[in-house]
Amino acid sequence: MVDINVEDSPFEASPVAPETFDENHVIKFRCYKGIECFNACCNSIDITLTPYDILRLKNHLGITSTEFLKKYTIPFEFNKGSIAGVKLLPQEGSTACQFVTEEGCSVYADRPTACRYYPVGLLSLRRADENFDRSSWALVQEDHCMGHNEDREITIKDYRKEQGLEEYDEHGHAWRQLVLKMKSAGPSIGQPSLASRQLFFMACYDLDRFREFVKSEGFQGTFKLTEDELNRLYEDDMALMKFSDRFIRQVMFGEVSIDVHDDAVEKHIQRRKEAEALRKEAEAD
Ligand code: SF4
Ligand code: SF4
Numbered sequence: 001m002v003d004i005n006v007e008d009s010p011f012e013a014s015p016v017a018p019e020t021f022d023e024n025h026v027i028k029f030r031c032y033k034g035i036e037c038f039n040a041c042c043n044s045i046d047i048t049l050t051p052y053d054i055l056r057l058k059n060h061l062g063i064t065s066t067e068f069l070k071k072y073t074i075p076f077e078f079n080k081g082s083i084a085g086v087k088l089l090p091q092e093g094s095t096a097c098q099f100v101t102e103e104g105c106s107v108y109a110d111r112p113t114a115c116r117y118y119p120v121g122l123l124s125l126r127r128a129d130e131n132f133d134r135s136s137w138a139l140v141q142e143d144h145c146m147g148h149n150e151d152r153e154i155t156i157k158d159y160r161k162e163q164g165l166e167e168y169d170e171h172g173h174a175w176r177q178l179v180l181k182m183k184s185a186g187p188s189i190g191q192p193s194l195a196s197r198q199l200f201f202m203a204c205y206d207l208d209r210f211r212e213f214v215k216s217e218g219f220q221g222t223f224k225l226t227e228d229e230l231n232r233l234y235e236d237d238m239a240l241m242k243f244s245d246r247f248i249r250q251v252m253f254g255e256v257s258i259d260v261h262d263d264a265v266e267k268h269i270q271r272r273k274e275a276e277a278l279r280k281e282a283e284a285d
Contacts, residue, residue: 020123020136023157027139029119030150033104040144041118042100047088049073050172051204051244053112054086055237060110064208072098075201081191083182083200088112113172116163119145120156124176133180135169171238174245175204181253196252203244207237210244221267224259 049057058068073086091098099107105115113122119140124133137156141148160166182192192200203210213219214233225233232239249255261267 018121018123018138020138021156022136023155023160025137025156026153027120027156027159028150028153029147029159030152031147035146035150037144037146039100039102039104041142042105042115043094043096045088045090045095045097047097047112047114049086049088049205050113050168051175051207051241052168052171054205055207055241056110057107057112058208059237060107065206066209069206073205078179078183083179083192083197085179086205113165113168116165116168117160119147120159122169124180133177171241174242178204178245178248192252199251200248203248207240207244211240214240214243222260222264224261 054065054068054073057072058065061068063071069086072089074089075084075086077084088097090096097105099105099111105111119142121138121140123136123138125136127134154162160169202213211234214230220230233243246257250258
């Protein structure tokens, strides 16, 4: 299964640009249990996950985002030294998805965006002179996929509806924009520090760890949130995911939307001094 969900140029290694379509384009495709190639796509995967994909999958499996990332994903860099994304980690010694069974996908109701889209690919493109991204779609035609020979015509718009993609695209949009913004940014933002990259990773993909961070003295000593706002972030994954986007924009791009305490900088310096003193004390013992 080829993932062309996030790249601004999906076939970077290829000099041939893919043919792209708008959502009224009609494709000929059907996939169903019993088709000759059933599961072939899930036996060779390359699937980038959005933060919303991770949220849905970790809740489906009843585990934390930290456990999910460890067991089911592998990180990769969008550009060398830049922010990371995560892909589904195949079964050990194989290219097959860990969720594939003889009956099909074992997490079907919460399958990732790229699986829902296949064989269509969403291309998010940003022109150098624009500060927003445009969506268009491409069709992936792999030899093993027999669905293209089926006698069903459907517009990309209806296919997206059928696959539940309107919701997935809506909740994946902010992250997709962040990635494009990062990829199209100048060298100062394009090469973020290790600490920024770690913060990006935690806030985007490891929501349960991000929640602990939000609960920490360091966070609350810096950012000014009401008790109601904090309680929502403690209890509501979706609220936390939306907040993580604002947080990243503020700390990495200076797009301020969260109030900070007047003495945040002094407190931060004080905490660092205390941590340094503790470290020295421990070394001396
Ligand atoms: S998550 Fe499901 S649909 Fe996607 S590759 Fe794995 S088994 Fe296939
Ligand atoms: S028709 Fe294509 S998408 Fe469906 S199971 Fe076969 S290879 Fe996978």
